[in-house]
Amino acid sequence: MDSDAWMRRAELFSQCGTYSLTAGMQFCYHAHFHEFETDGGDSGYDIMAKNCDPKLLKFEMDVFWATYAGVDPVHYFTTYPGRFPLLHIKDLYKDVPVNPHEGPPSDGPNPFAPVGQGKIDWPRIFAHTKQAGTKHIYVEQDRWNQPSVECMKISFSYLKNLRLS
Numbered sequence: 274m275d276s277d278a279w280m281r282r283a284e285l286f287s288q289c290g291t292y293s294l295t296a297g298m299q300f301c302y303h304a305h306f307h308e309f310e311t312d313g314g315d316s317g318y319d320i321m322a323k324n325c326d327p328k329l330l331k332f333e334m335d336v337f338w339a340t341y342a343g344v345d346p347v348h349y350f351t352t353y354p355g356r357f358p359l360l361h362i363k364d365l366y367k368d369v370p371v372n373p374h375e376g377p378p379s380d381g382p383n384p385f386a387p388v389g390q391g392k393i394d395w396p397r398i399f400a401h402t403k404q405a406g407t408k409h410i411y412v413e414q415d416r417w418n419q420p421s422v423e424c425m426k427i428s429f430s431y432l433k434n435l436r437l438s
Contacts (some may be wrong), residue, residue: 279317283324290329291374303333310373316344318412323354333359334405337413340365340383340393342373347401355406360398363413363428364391385415388422389431396435 286302294302308318308396315323319329332349334357339346364386369377377384389395402410412432417424 276314276317276320278311279320280324282317283321283330286321286330287325290325294329295323299331299358301327301331303335303359303361305335305338306342306376309344315322318349322349322356323389324339326359327353327356330356331359331406332357333361335361336393336398337361337365337385340368341371341377343371344373346398350405354404357405358408360402360405360407360410361413362388362395362398362410363415364388364393364395366390367392367403383416383418385417387414387427387431388412390427390436395431399435 286300290300302321304318308314308321322332332353334346334349336346339349365371366382366384366386368429369382369384369392412428414421414424414428
């Protein structure tokens with residue numbers, strides 16, 4: 274993690290955000306796991322959030338990758354409210370260790386579970402979407418242990434039957 278590089282990225286993203294707003298669009302950033310890595314200071318994700326005007330940079334929180342990196346997405350929703358108009362969701366199998374330093378190997382066990390079949394506490398996540406500013410939620414399944422259509426049916430069924438208070 275190079276905080277100077279993340280600061281340069283924050284400056285670039287502020288410029289991108291300015292150009293986007295001028296064109297009538299909103300600039301958003303989608304993270305994976307490495308943005309949450311720290312060297313004792315702020316993560317790259319925090320550097321971007323703290324150094325970019327909230328009007329210029331919003332985020333598409335990928336709940337899987339944040340969880341994989343060992344961070345709590347709700348922490349970000351409460352720390353940077355209104356910055357997450359987009360949520361990208363897929364689940365993380367319960368037996369997969371978290372690791373902000375290295376992604377899952379493509380030839381190793383599949384870490385990507387259908388929504389509701391892993392360790393992510395979806396009712397807790399969804400309870401904070403208003404605070405997060407979420408407007409759209411996208412389900413994704415990167416890899417699957419059964420036919421892809423079955424994975425989507427499992428995710429759909431879980432979400433359809435999910436009851437939030």
